[in-house]
Amino acid sequence: MFSSCFPELSMAQPALSTEIEFALPPVVHNEQGQVRTVGIEIEFVGPSAERTVQALQEALGGRLVEEDPHAFALKESAIGDLTVELDSRILHPGKQAGTQRGVLPKIAALFGFAARYLVPCELVTAPIPVDRLQELNRILTILRGAGAKGTQDAPFYAFGLHFNPEIPRQDAATITAFMKSFALLNPWLRREASPDATRNLLGFADPFPAEYVRRIADPDYWPDIPSFTDDYLAFNATRNRDLDLLPLLHHFDAQRVRAILPNEKINGRPTFHYRLPDARVSDPGWSIAPDWNRWVCVERLANDRERLDAVGSAYLSFEGEDKSWANVVEQIVRS
CATH class of the missing domain: 3.30.310 (TATA-Binding Protein)
Structure with missing residues (x-):
C-alpha cells in the first residue's frame, strides 16, 4: 500500500528538523541483495x-x-x-x-x-x-x-543539495516508473523544497516540458530502454532538470546519449540524480531528512503500479494549473 510518506510533518519544516527520521524506500535492496546506496x-x-x-x-x-x-x-x-x-x-x-x-x-x-x-x-x-x-x-x-553558510545567508544565491540514489532494479519498467512518479509529483516537490516563491528562479533546474510529462503520464506508456532514452533525449537533452537521468541513461547506452550530447560532462552510473536548490547549512535546525523523505514518496508511488497508473490518468484529465495539481498530489502522498 502507498502509505503516508511522513505523517508527522506539517507543511512547514519544524524548528528541530534534525529529529526527523530518514524514511526507508519500499525497495531497500538492489538486485544483488545488497542494501541500496545514495x-x-x-x-x-x-x-x-x-x-x-x-x-x-x-x-x-x-x-x-x-x-x-x-x-x-x-x-x-x-x-x-x-x-x-x-x-x-x-x-x-x-x-x-x-x-x-x-x-x-x-x-x-x-x-x-x-x-x-x-x-x-x-x-x-x-x-x-x-x-x-x-x-x-x-x-x-x-x-x-x-x-x-548556506542558502539563508545568501539572499540572491541558492546552494544545492543533490541526492544520487541507486536504482533498485536495472530494467526499463523501473526507470519508467520512477520517471512517471517524479514528473507527476514534481509540482508538489518543487513547492515543498522551496516554498518561498521569490527564490524559485534562483536555484531550481527547469521543470520537465508539459508535453513530455503528458506523454509519459499515459498509463499505456511502458517503453523499452532504447525507446525511453530516445523520448527522454528528444525533450530533455540537458542536465538542467530536477531529476537528471542522463548519468543513468549513459550507464545503459552511452553511445545513444553521446550521439545527442557529445561534449556534455556526463558520468554514467546506475543512479538517479535529484537536484534540490536549498541547502541551509548554517541553520542548526536544518536536516536533509525532509527532502530525502519526499524522495521516498517518489519511490513509493513508483513501486505501486496500480496507483501510479491512476495518478497518471488523473493528471491527463486535470485542467488546472501546476499549483492546483500540487494540492492534489499532496493529498495523494499523505493518504
Missing part, C-alpha cells in the same frame, strides 16, 4: 575546501588526500569516503583528461584562492547505505562548526 552532494560557502576537510578529519578520522589546492579527499572516515572542492571545473584542470602538469594548474590554483569567495564549495559523499543516512547529520554539525 550519494549526497551539499554546496556551501565560508571555510576553504582545505579547512573544511580538516574539520571533517578531526571529527571523523580518516586519511586526508590533497588532489589539488582546492580539492581534497577524506578516505576511510567514520562515515565513509568524502570529497570537498571548489565547485568549478576550471579550477581543477588536473582532473580533466589530457591535462599536463605545468603553468595551467598553477594559474588555476591562484585563481581558485580568489574565486573561493565567490564560488561555493561542494561536499560529496561516497555512496552510503540507505539505512545509515541518519549519520549524515554529523556532517552538517561539523560544517556549521567550521563556519559554513
Whole structure:
C-alpha cells in the first residue's frame, strides 16, 4: 500500500528538523541483495575546501588526500569516503583528461584562492547505505562548526543539495516508473523544497516540458530502454532538470546519449540524480531528512503500479494549473 510518506510533518519544516527520521524506500535492496546506496552532494560557502576537510578529519578520522589546492579527499572516515572542492571545473584542470602538469594548474590554483569567495564549495559523499543516512547529520554539525553558510545567508544565491540514489532494479519498467512518479509529483516537490516563491528562479533546474510529462503520464506508456532514452533525449537533452537521468541513461547506452550530447560532462552510473536548490547549512535546525523523505514518496508511488497508473490518468484529465495539481498530489502522498 502507498502509505503516508511522513505523517508527522506539517507543511512547514519544524524548528528541530534534525529529529526527523530518514524514511526507508519500499525497495531497500538492489538486485544483488545488497542494501541500496545514495550519494549526497551539499554546496556551501565560508571555510576553504582545505579547512573544511580538516574539520571533517578531526571529527571523523580518516586519511586526508590533497588532489589539488582546492580539492581534497577524506578516505576511510567514520562515515565513509568524502570529497570537498571548489565547485568549478576550471579550477581543477588536473582532473580533466589530457591535462599536463605545468603553468595551467598553477594559474588555476591562484585563481581558485580568489574565486573561493565567490564560488561555493561542494561536499560529496561516497555512496552510503540507505539505512545509515541518519549519520549524515554529523556532517552538517561539523560544517556549521567550521563556519559554513548556506542558502539563508545568501539572499540572491541558492546552494544545492543533490541526492544520487541507486536504482533498485536495472530494467526499463523501473526507470519508467520512477520517471512517471517524479514528473507527476514534481509540482508538489518543487513547492515543498522551496516554498518561498521569490527564490524559485534562483536555484531550481527547469521543470520537465508539459508535453513530455503528458506523454509519459499515459498509463499505456511502458517503453523499452532504447525507446525511453530516445523520448527522454528528444525533450530533455540537458542536465538542467530536477531529476537528471542522463548519468543513468549513459550507464545503459552511452553511445545513444553521446550521439545527442557529445561534449556534455556526463558520468554514467546506475543512479538517479535529484537536484534540490536549498541547502541551509548554517541553520542548526536544518536536516536533509525532509527532502530525502519526499524522495521516498517518489519511490513509493513508483513501486505501486496500480496507483501510479491512476495518478497518471488523473493528471491527463486535470485542467488546472501546476499549483492546483500540487494540492492534489499532496493529498495523494499523505493518504
